[in-house]
Amino acid sequence: MTQDSRLKTQDSNPKDLLYQVALPLIPHVGGGTARTLVKGFGSAEAVFSASQERLAQLPRVGTTVLRNLLSYKSSALREAEEIIKKAEAEEVQLLYYTNPAYPDRLRDLPDAPLLLYYKGTADLNAQKVISIVGTRKSTEYGRIVTERMVQDLVQHEALVVSGLAYGIDIIAHRAALKAGVPTVGVMANSVETVYPTQHTRDAEKMVQNGGLLSEFPFGTKPDAPRFPSRNRIIAGMSDCTIVVESTNKGGSLISADIAHGYDREVMAVPGPITSETSEGTNQLIKSLKAVPYTKHQDLVELLNWDKALAPGAVAKAEPTLDLTAFSEDEQKVLQVLQHAGPTHIDVLSRNTDFSMGQLSSVLFTLEMSGMIKAMPGKLYGLV
Incomplete structure (x- = not known):
């Protein structure tokens, strides 16, 4: 669009x-x-x-x-x-929660904003959306990991989301701009004012290949309570939130906790046990709140991208399964699973055009009937 x-x-x-x-x-x-x-x-x-x-x-x-x-x-x-x-x-779009351009992944969450202010060109409902967050006091290690991470996302045409802050956030945005990957900055203030001001030129570039997003009306200044509020949008509109570096009380841990609460995937980059900026990520992994990110394949396997349907692909039913006894909605899900094999719930949602609530209901019915089974990593497959 x-x-x-x-x-x-x-x-x-x-x-x-x-x-x-x-x-x-x-x-x-x-x-x-x-x-x-x-x-x-x-x-x-x-x-x-x-x-x-x-x-x-x-x-x-x-x-x-x-x-x-x-x-x-x-x-x-x-x-x-x-x-x-x-x-x-x-040229700011006012995205009410019923607007087709409103992020679908965010729409059904209980605390999702009623209205979003959006300035940009990126599709907020891209097939693949990854949030990359981390400490404002990033290290050279964090920069190298973030830049490689973004470069690996080029092949997937993913949308990169972050918070436009110092440190890992702006490194992710700049790496995306350099690689030609669309990137959206979610702001703790209104979209007409860039904070911090040092990132104004980056924000201007992002509007051309990505965008700026906020729930706050014009004239809203950034203050402390708005940053955690901003973090729920970062976590809610993505398939996976990746924490690159964080201290043991870092703000990016809030994003990880929120994503975990939304039952979304969370990954964390392990780091040296002597590094203060790896204390938070190592603790996320230790507490089983995050899957370790050690290489790009970890993300691919976690989200089942290697088996996902390509954008616009049409699922084809195999002759080995008689679908006539199932409802139209159930047939859609079964056709995707036949074509793609075990599939992540977010991929199912996008390829059936079902809301998460509608899809969960269909999956529950099919699971109770013994046709499909739930698998680790939010995957579903035919029995």
Whole structure:
């Protein structure tokens, strides 16, 4: 999808877009609460026109949320109007969670942002997405490993995600730009301001081959609480989060913990036991929260990339399996497994176009019927 087509998608319903942008601007209306409201009333616009009595009947709408919905809706709508104008001027896409360009891997997570601000050209739903994070005080060892890691991703046409910070983050972004790999920086402030400012030129290049992504409205400055919030997007929108270097209290460990909590793959680069910047990665491996990354093949095998269907490939059913007794959704999954063999759940999701919730339901039914089996590494295969 090109940038122009995504912008057209964004503007396809400008009236409802106003309410979509306004809803997360209301204090204490987080992503989960906002989704409950939208689901209950059918649209963001309907939330704003709902009566106090109807709002109070919904779960997650306590006294504070109810008061803020009534008190702030006018000011939120005014602010949303200004945001939409600025987004058009700055060529920033406003990606509501129902927008096709919104990251699918992130969409169904319970704390996913309702709205994302995105400036760039990369497909946030690329077939393969890898997050590379690490300490701001990186060493030469960390630089060499990161650059090699990114170079090895060229053959897979993967999207590289990181946080635009000093150290491993910016090394990953720069290596991706040099190698021609699209790279997205997830920011703890609004997209019109680059932090740290020393990375402004890098960010400008990333917009041309990648992008800048944030959940924060224009004018938001970076502060400490926003960085962990930013980290959940880094972890949530990728297939695997790789920690290259980290101290025993490094911020990248937060990304690893979040990814682990999302049941996403986590890898860590082992390092010298004498190095402070390897204490965190070595502990991740020791505690079994991360798989060791010692070479590129480790990642390929973990994510089953060597057996994944190529982008756009059509799965072909083999004549040895009669699919007529299965539902259409079940047939789709069985066809992929016949064609590709044991397949990672994320690859299944992308090649069937099922949401993770829909896919999990189909997999459960097929597993209970004895047709498929779950395997280590989030793989599924025919029995």
